[in-house]
Amino acid sequence: MLRIEGVSVCYGRIQAVREVSLSLQEGELVALLGPNGAGKTTLLKAIAGLLKPSSGEIWWRDWQLSLLPAHQVARLGISLVPEGRQLFSSMTVQDNLLLGDYVHHVGRFKNLLGPKQWLIRRPEDQQRLAEVYSLFPRLQERREQRAGSLSGGEQQMLAIARALMSSPQVLLLDEPSTGLAPMLVREILGLLEHLRERGLTIFLVEQDAHAALRIADRGYVMETGRIVDEGSRKELLASPRMRRAYLGGL
């Protein structure tokens, strides 16, 4: 279980997240909704270890994530697909995926210093690559292309594929649908549903409440750093506050 207990995060004197508490059961797909500037990205960064909470604790199973640097959090199986994708754009698609695979090779000098061509022929790595390529066939076609030369949709797929290469237990996604055509948004949501069915725990940050609530089990709503509403998908869809603010009188 991922538990966030009374977490506050500050940028200097600005408090972007104020005493937020929430939790995710394993295997759940939970949405975090809220307008621009609510503090959603800040909260995700705190979970991923990129920002340190000024108070509160973040627990994953028996580890207190808020004490660990980001690379340790990633090695525990918590993978963030960041806002704006943050690909290594001058590297090839396959090299981006190989870096996603890095967690499996930490401290193994033979794998780290051997030719990367050998790595992708090892059965485990080959299987992981084959799996993400079967989820995203277009990435396989473009595996020797520079990541920066992909279309927006393909870049988002690569960002998710790269995160999946680390075989995560928890996938954190920061607005994966931003800037994508409706058809691509549907494709990505379908994919997240599929991953959840395979047992992945997913925390999905979205501004588009319609889209997120189509697939989420539960959701939280954040405004100016606080959780202002929470509940199951049905409860949120029926909540007057949600209908007024985010669902446009559904």
Added chain:
Amino acid sequence: MPLYEAKDYFQLFVSGASSGCIYVLIALGLIAIYNVTGVVNLAQGEFVMLGAMFAVLFRGFHLPLGTSLLAAVLSVMLVGAFVQRVTIHPARHAPPVTLIIITIGTAITIRGLALLFWGTTPYSLPEFSPGPPVQVAGAVLSRQRLWIMGTAMLVLLLLYLFFEFTLLGRAVRACALNRVSAELMGVDSSLMALLAYVLSAGMSAVAGVVMAPLTLVSYDMGLVLGLKGFVVAIMGEMENAPAAVVGGILLGVLESFASAMISSGFKDAIAFFVLFVVLLLRTVRFRDLLGRRT
């Protein structure tokens, strides 16, 4: 002015190119550190000096030459690791200007310690394979110059293989491209910064070791070499390794022609003339250099 024949030009070109190889090794170290940590390391030349000095020192213990050279390079890498952890790492969140000043302090400290330890006496190291100069297509080259060029090429090849074809090399590159993303992939960016620093110190030490037999080795040789490496790194816009390779060789060749045809007193001025021209033409604006943080 004496008249030069074609083979004399070739001679000047080749001996200049071999000096250029030294600048290339220093510049690539600077570029590696800058891209992974955002630090312009003005102490780079001191590692060249330490490489040469340690080689002389180990040679004094009556170790075989090959062993002394290897031990010298490895010791400098250790010193590099120590320097990175003690000076750069604790200040890694400081503004770039602070970090540059720290590296200047490091350079002065290393030079001062070298002065205390070795004094002002210049030392010398024997050639790796003593013997008469060799003729290459009409040019007469000392054997050591062939060693310099061969070693530089080997180091470049190894670096290329490391950065392009190994996962660890890709991880170091990833830190240079996007440190936050690299951390999210489980890459320990502070360890990669250490690795980049140690590799760079090693490259500079190799430069110091191979050039030592051609010059006298003294505690203050690092300053000018470090600055020339910096000029070459700027020619590669602080990130373009192939451009730095071409730039370094070009600088060596220019120096070689200028000291033969104008006056040997001009040799060290060339680098600064080149820096002036390069900065005027475009490349890195100093503001970027001071303002960039990865």
